[in-house]
Every structure is written in structure tokens, then in C-alpha cells.
Amino acid sequence: MHISLDSALGRQRRLNSVGESVLQIAPNAAAAYSLRSLTGGDPKVVRVRRASDNSERDFTSSQITSGEMLRWVNVQAIAPLDIQALEAGGRTGPFLLAKAAYSLRSLGTRQATLAATGDTVARANGKFVAQVRRSSDDAVKSFTADEVTDGTLLAFVGTGGSDNGFVKVWYDQSVTTEAGDTATGNHAVQATAANQPQIVNAGALNTSGGLEFDGSNDFFSLTSDISFENKAGCVFSLQDGQDSANDSTLGNSSSNRGVGFRNIQTRWYYTTGAVDIDNSSPPSGLALFTALHDGTTNDPNVKAFVNSSLIVDGIPDANQGEANVSTTANQIGARRDLSFLEGTVKEIVIYDTNQTDNRGAIEANIGEAYSITGIPAYDNTVDGFVETWYDQSGNSKDATQPTAGSQPKIVDEGSLVTGGIDFDGTDDIGLVTGSFSLTQTYSTFSVSHTDDASTSQGVWSTAASFDSTFNAAQLFRSDDGFSINSGTTLTTAGTINYVADRNYLQTNVVNGGSSSIFVDGATGATGNMGATNPSGVLILGYYKSGSNIQNLDGAIKELIIYDSDQTSNRAALETNIAAANGVTLS
Numbered sequence: 001m002h003i004s005l006d007s008a009l010g011r012q013r014r015l016n017s018v019g020e021s022v023l024q025i026a027p028n029a030a031a032a033y034s035l036r037s038l039t040g041g042d043p044k045v046v047r048v049r050r051a052s053d054n055s056e057r058d059f060t061s062s063q064i065t066s067g068e069m070l071r072w073v074n075v076q077a078i079a080p081l082d083i084q085a086l087e088a089g090g091r092t093g094p095f096l097l098a099k100a101a102y103s104l105r106s107l108g109t110r111q112a113t114l115a116a117t118g119d120t121v122a123r124a125n126g127k128f129v130a131q132v133r134r135s136s137d138d139a140v141k142s143f144t145a146d147e148v149t150d151g152t153l154l155a156f157v158g159t160g161g162s163d164n165g166f167v168k169v170w171y172d173q174s175v176t177t178e179a180g181d182t183a184t185g186n187h188a189v190q191a192t193a194a195n196q197p198q199i200v201n202a203g204a205l206n207t208s209g210g211l212e213f214d215g216s217n218d219f220f221s222l223t224s225d226i227s228f229e230n231k232a233g234c235v236f237s238l239q240d241g242q243d244s245a246n247d248s249t250l251g252n253s254s255s256n257r258g259v260g261f262r263n264i265q266t267r268w269y270y271t272t273g274a275v276d277i278d279n280s281s282p283p284s285g286l287a288l289f290t291a292l293h294d295g296t297t298n299d300p301n302v303k304a305f306v307n308s309s310l311i312v313d314g315i316p317d318a319n320q321g322e323a324n325v326s327t328t329a330n331q332i333g334a335r336r337d338l339s340f341l342e343g344t345v346k347e348i349v350i351y352d353t354n355q356t357d358n359r360g361a362i363e364a365n366i367g368e369a370y371s372i373t374g375i376p377a378y379d380n381t382v383d384g385f386v387e388t389w390y391d392q393s394g395n396s397k398d399a400t401q402p403t404a405g406s407q408p409k410i411v412d413e414g415s416l417v418t419g420g421i422d423f424d425g426t427d428d429i430g431l432v433t434g435s436f437s438l439t440q441t442y443s444t445f446s447v448s449h450t451d452d453a454s455t456s457q458g459v460w461s462t463a464a465s466f467d468s469t470f471n472a473a474q475l476f477r478s479d480d481g482f483s484i485n486s487g488t489t490l491t492t493a494g495t496i497n498y499v500a501d502r503n504y505l506q507t508n509v510v511n512g513g514s515s516s517i518f519v520d521g522a523t524g525a526t527g528n529m530g531a532t533n534p535s536g537v538l539i540l541g542y543y544k545s546g547s548n549i550q551n552l553d554g555a556i557k558e559l560i561i562y563d564s565d566q567t568s569n570r571a572a573l574e575t576n577i578a579a580a581n582g583v584t585l586s
Contacts (some may be wrong), residue, residue, distance in 0.1 A: 015201040022560060026569040029393040030438060031538060035420070036556040036580055037061040038392045039566055046421075047388035053078060056090035056387055064416075073411045075368070075385035080236075080277055080349050081108030081173060081180075083361050093223040094527030096351070096358055098174040099226055100186045101349040102332070104129050104210065105197075105369060106145040110180035111173045116142040119154075128254075131169035132199060134158065140168055148205075157200045161388030165200030166193065170220055170332070188220035188332050195219060197333065197345075208240055208286075208344040211246060213290055215342025219334030221253070226329045232295030232354035237364055238347040238370060240286045249289075249345060251335030253327050256304055286346070288366055288375065294354050303356075308363045317568060336526070345371065384411030384420050389431050389540065399431035399540050406430075408541060408555075417555060418450055419503060423541040425457065425553025430542030432466050437535040440486070443566035445573055447581045450476045450554035453500040457552045462534035471542040472534035474508065477549065481517055484508045487530020496524040505574060505583045509567055521574050522586035557581050 021040040023029060032038045035045050042060045043453045050073045059069040065319045066495045076093070081101060085093030101107050106127060108572050116123035118131065121141040128142040134157045143153050157165040168190040173182070191194045197211040208399050213219070237249050290305040332348065342475040347366065355362065364382075367375025385407035391397040401407045406429045409422040448459050453476070461473035472486045481493025482504065498504060507518040508529075515529035540559065541552040558581060566573065578585050 010494065014580065020576070023392065025572050026566055026575060028562070028564070029389050029395075030190065030442075030561045030563040031395060031433070032560045033389050033391065033396040033399065033540070033556075034391040034560075035061060035064050036558075037373045038560065043392050045391050045392070046386050046390060046410060048073065049080040049387050049404060050411075051360065051383040051387045052386065053083070053091070053358075054086055054404065058390075059440040069384070070411060070414075070416055074382050076416050078361060079106070079108035079365055079369075080362050081110045081175070083108075083358060083365075086357065091361075095178055095180070095368060097176065097178075097353075098184075098349055099352045100172045100184060100222070100350045100454050101174040101350070102172060102188055102349075103147060104148050104169045107347075107349065110175055111562075112171075112175050112180075112183035112185075114171055114183055118153060127173075128171050129173065129382065130167050130171060132157065132165045133168045133193060133196065134200075135164040138193065139237070140170075142171075143457075146462060147237035148199075150389040154200065154203065154205065155360060159201060163200070164198060164204045166196035167199050168196055170211065172223075172447060178398075185223060186226070187223045189223060190218075195365065200308050202206050204315060206344070208346070209428060209504050210238075210240070210343065210346035212344055213341040215297070215340050216223065217341055220332040220452055222330045222332070224330075226352065227349055228293070228328070228352055231352045233291075233293045234351040234353070234355040234359075235250075235291045236347075236349045236366065237288075237289045237345065238348075238366055238372075239289065240344040247343055249332065249348070250329045250350075251331045253331055253334075253336060274320070275278070286344075286370060288363060288370075288372055288399060290352070290363060292356055292359065294345070301524065305359070307372055308360075308367065309374065317452075355436075381411060381414040382411065383409060386410050386431065389421065391433070393418065397433045397436055399433050399538065401431045403429075419555035420557030421541075422555040423552040425452065425551050427551075428549060428550070430466065430539040431481070432540075433538040435536075436462060436538040437533065438462075438561070438563045439474075439533050440531065441509065441565040442534070443562040443564065443570075444484075444508045445558070445560045445566075445577055446474065447503055447577060447583060448552075448554060448559075449497070449501060449503045449555040450552065451500055452553045453480060453498065454478060455553075456550050457548045457554065458541065459506075459552060459556060460475060460541070461543035462536055463539065465543065466537060466539060468476050468536065468545045469546055471536065474506065475543060476554075482506050482524055483519055484510065484515075484529055486510050486515075487532035488528050490515055490517060490525050490527050490529045492519060492524030496522065500554075502579060505578050505581070505585075507574060509570070511565065513554075518570070518574070520583060520586045521571070521578070 022038040042062045044058050045061050047058050047081045063069050083096045084091040087093040111127045114128050115125050119141050122141050129145045131142045133140050172186045174184040176184050195217045197213045219450050264473035292303045389399045396499050456478045457476045459474045461470040462469045477483045479493040480497035483491040509516045510529050512531050513528040516526045517524040543550050
């Protein structure tokens with residue numbers, strides 16, 4: 001049998017044992033949270049929700065350090081036709097079926113396969129986006145998204161200085177089935193050559209990269225009306241230009257009805273008239289306009305967004321409910337054949353269902369595809385939030401927060417939070433475990449900081465339930481002391497104080513009247529912490545005292561809890577934790 005020299009001499013274990021992890025130095029933790037591996041392997045450490053589309057995904061410690069998690073948060077790669085509904089496990093629900101979808105790019109792998117009906121140049125079925133007429137001889141041919149950009153379209157139209165191309169059919173890419181094998185077929189059609197918007201100008205693709213409407217007579221008629229009768233409605237339109245007060249992207253040919261955008265205004269049409277949702281500061285250049293209606297009758301529930309920013313939240317109009325029973329759209333680029341769009345349209349996606357919860361996902365993809373400043377996914381400024389911080393101890397004490405608005409950050413505007421998992425001090429109301437209890441003597445090791453040294457804030461606590469008063473808590477106290485309460489508060493105030501925005505390693509050995517707090521390895525306070533044994537649930541980033549809720553305004557990098565006295569391992573653990581988290585020991 002091998003006996004180590006340390007054991008033979010009865011000494012505390014050597015510090016910085018080569019290759020040892022925290023849980024190898026001191027096994028049998030009650031709970032252990034970090035973004036690094038505490039086990040020596042590559043454990044799952046967090047489940048992250050990205051703000052752009054609310055998708056969730058688990059990540060291991062190596063995926064944090066390699067940048068894979070950060071890349072995933074910042075990239076929104078799900079095209080509209082491929083987006084699935086949110087469920088508990090992320091976007092794993094049914095596909096979101098668009099009512100119609102028009103673009104010169106492919107809007108997803110589930111893009112409809114179509115027949116090239118009406119082509120004078122024969123083609124097999126394909127995933128077509130537009131049917132184009134060349135002006136030189138009026139020949140007509142359908143093209144895929146790749147063929148629009150790889151030169152195939154230009155080769156057909158011709159490269160001569162006067163050769164132009166016009167869109168006869170803007171194909172509807174949407175499908176009607178979950179399998180994605182049945183085309184909706186609500187194509188936007190203009191059989192009259194003089195009324196077709198342009199796609200190729202003088203042998204080159206339009207500099208706008210979209211369809212150019214001339215403002216005088218260019219428009220499409222839809223194969224069938226899009227009705228929002230007794231339904232919610234959502235429209236996403238990417239466009240540029242709109243120079244006339246009468247411009248209208250979507251409209252109706254027989255009356256003042258429809259749903260669409262007019263003169264950089266969002267317009268929802270009614271039987272009795274129209275209400276313009278004014279955008280007093282319209283964006284210049286390419287812009288994404290979104291209109292949402294939740295389907296509620298007689299209530300101002302139209303919302304309008306420009307480049308993902310809310311410009312109007314409801315319309316104070318007595319006839320609001322009529323949007324739910326009478327809106328119809330059957331034209332693109334015109335309204336009642338009386339006013340026409342002057343400008344560019346690149347993409348329109350229409351739903352006759354309420355997509356409020358999925359707006360971010362749809363807008364993020366459009367923003368990234370077209371480099372629209374202001375939509376987070378375009379310039380890699382997406383936020384990422386922690387839904388679950390996984391327990392590495394093996395005891396399955398995972399700390400979770402299912403409410404999106406209460407989740408702490410791990411990625412802030414596209415960058416990894418350097419201080420750990422960041423709580424905002426207001427509505428980030430804790431990551432909570434299931435049943436959790438400790439028996440004195442117990443020991444805790446944490447690396448955390450506060451952004452605000454003027455208020456008391458909880459690092460962790462235990463309570464009978466999430467909304468109950470704590471029975472044990474570690475906190476930054478407003479007297480500048482590192483503190484812990486297990487029935488009685490012990491604080492380092494006056495001995496070791498803290499400052500804002502600096503990470504500290506706090507060690508607590510809780511043993512009634514013989515308890516100790518260590519800060520960065522130095523003794524901060526000894527004395528009575530009380531005889532309470534923590535029980536109920538463990539809450540990270542929060543404690544409640546009576547009616548007072550003390551949220552952490554700061555971050556936690558690491559928290560390891562033992563249901564035992566770890567005095568003999570304290571120095572070794574502190575050395576390991578400090579080195580990993582950039583803390584200098586005293």
C-alpha cells in the first residue's frame with residue numbers, strides 16, 4: 001500500500017498538486033458551480049438562452065473557453081421557414097408556418113419546391129425565388145436564390161448596357177405542412193410587363209439588391225388574398241426608399257383594407273378607414289418594419305417596430321377591433337391601384353398567427369442576413385442569459401431560473417462577461433436548486449463581486465422556498481463587510497472591507513460560535529454565526545429578509561459548498577480557486 005509523505009507526516013496536503021481539480025483536492029462537495037471544470041473532465045456547466053431568438057443550449061467548460069458558446073450566442077442562423085416554436089427544451093416545437101414568404105434569398109431549408117409554370121425557357125421543378133422577364137425579347141425564366149447571385153440570372157438577361165430584367169412572379173417560398181413538402185403557392189404575380197418591378201438594370205443587379213418599384217404603376221397581385229379575419233396577424237417587411245406620401249407595401253385592390261407599410265409608417269387597414277402608426281424619425285436606407293396584432297378584438301393591440309425597436313405600442317382607436325375581422329391584403333407595392341410604392345423591397349414574411357414570442361428570432365435572422373445595424377445579430381452584440389448553472393458535485397443540485405426576464409447574464413452585448421455570471425441587482429432574482437440542506441459544520445468557497453458597495457446584497461442563501469425569508473445567507477453588507485448568517489450575522493466590517501468591481505475569494509467555515517470568515521486567504525473574522533442548519537432550497541444571487549429582497553448587483557464566478565469542515569483542505573482549495581479566477585491571495 002502506498003502512503004504519501006504528507007499522510008505519513010500528518011501534514012495538511014501539499015498546495016498546487018499538479019493536475020488536481022478542486023473536487024480531486026476535496027471530493028464530496030454538496031454543490032459546486034463554476035464555468036471551469038471542477039472535476040478534471042469536461043462537464044456540462046451552463047444552459048444558455050440567447051436573446052436574439054430565445055433558443056437554449058447546454059455548454060461544457062471547454063466550450064466556454066474555446067469561444068464556441070460565444071459564437072453560438074452571437075450567430076442567428078435559423079431562417080424564418082426553419083424556426084420552431086419554443087418549448088421547455090428550447091426551439092424544439094412545431095415549425096412556425098408562414099402564410100406567405102417572399103425574398104430573393106432562400107428563407108430556409110424548408111423552402112417550397114415549385115414548378116416553373118409559364119417559363120418560356122423550360123426548367124425542371126426547383127426552389128425558385130423569382131420568375132424574370134428579360135426586356136430584349138420578353139423571354140421568361142425562373143431562378144433559384146443561388147442563381148440570382150452567382151451570375152446565372154445576369155447571363156440570361158444579358159450584359160449589354162441596355163439589357164434589363166423584370167420580375168413577373170415573386171414566388172411564395174412558404175409551405176403548409178410540418179414536413180415542408182407542400183407549397184402554399186400564394187405567389188405575387190404581375191403579368192403586365194409595364195407594371196413589373198425591376199431586378200436587373202443595364203445588365204447588372206440592382207445596387208439595392210432587391211426589387212425596385214417605380215412609384216407609378218409597379219405592383220404585384222397575390223394569387224390569393226391573405227385574410228386576418230378572426231386571427232392575429234404579423235408582417236415582417238424589409239425595404240428601402242419609400243419617397244411618396246402614398247407609398248404602400250401591402251394593400252388591398254378593392255377597398256381601403258390590408259396590412260402593411262405606408263410612407264415609412266406602419267399601417268393597419270380597417271373597413272372604416274386606416275390608422276397610420278407614425279414613425280416620426282424614419283430610418284435612412286434599408287430598414288426592417290414589423291407589425292404585430294395579437295388578435296384581441298376591440299383593443300389597441302397593434303405594435304410596430306423599426307429595426308427591432310418598438311415605435312408604437314397599441315393604437316388608441318375606437319375601431320381597433322376591426323383589424324381582427326376585416327383586414328385583407330392582396331397586393332404588394334400598391335393600395336387600391338391608386339397609390340404605388342417607390343423604392344426597394346427585399347423581403348416580406350407574413351403570418352396570420354400571433355408571432356409576438358418569435359419576433360426576435362425572425363428579426364435576428366433578417367438583420368444578420370442583410371447587415372441591418374441596430375438588430376443585435378448583425379454586429380455580434382447579442383446578450384446571452386443563464387437558464388441553468390449545472391452542479392458539478394454529482395448531487396444534481398442544478399440552479400435554474402426558467403423566467404427569461406429574471407435570468408443573469410453570461411454574454412453582454414456579444415462579449416463574455418469577465419466577472420462570471422452577472423446579476424443586475426433588480427429583476428435577476430436568483431438561480432434556485434431543488435431540495436438542499438447542510439448540517440454544521442459546513443464550509444463554502446466563493447468568488448464574487450458587487451457593482452454597488454452601498455447596499456446589502458446576497459451572494460447565496462437558503463430558505464424554505466424561493467419566496468421565504470432566508471435561514472442562512474452569505475452577503476455583501478452595506479457596512480463594507482463580508483458577512484454570513486446561519487442564525488447570527490458574522491461580518492468582517494472593520495477588519496477586512498470590500499470595494500466595488502473587484503473579485504474576492506470568500507471562505508466560510510460555519511461551526512456555531514467557533515466560525516470563521518477568510519477573505520483572499522486571510523482571516524477576516526471569527527466568532528458566532530449561529531446554530532441554524534441551512535435547509536429548503538439554495539438560491540444564488542439573492543436573499544430575502546422579511547419583505548426585503550436583496551438581489552446581487554454583481555457577479556459570481558464560482559461557488560463550492562461542502563457539508564463538512566474543510567479546514568484541513570482550505571489552503572489547497574484557496575490556492576487552486578484563486579489561481580483559476582485571477583484572485584491574489586493575501
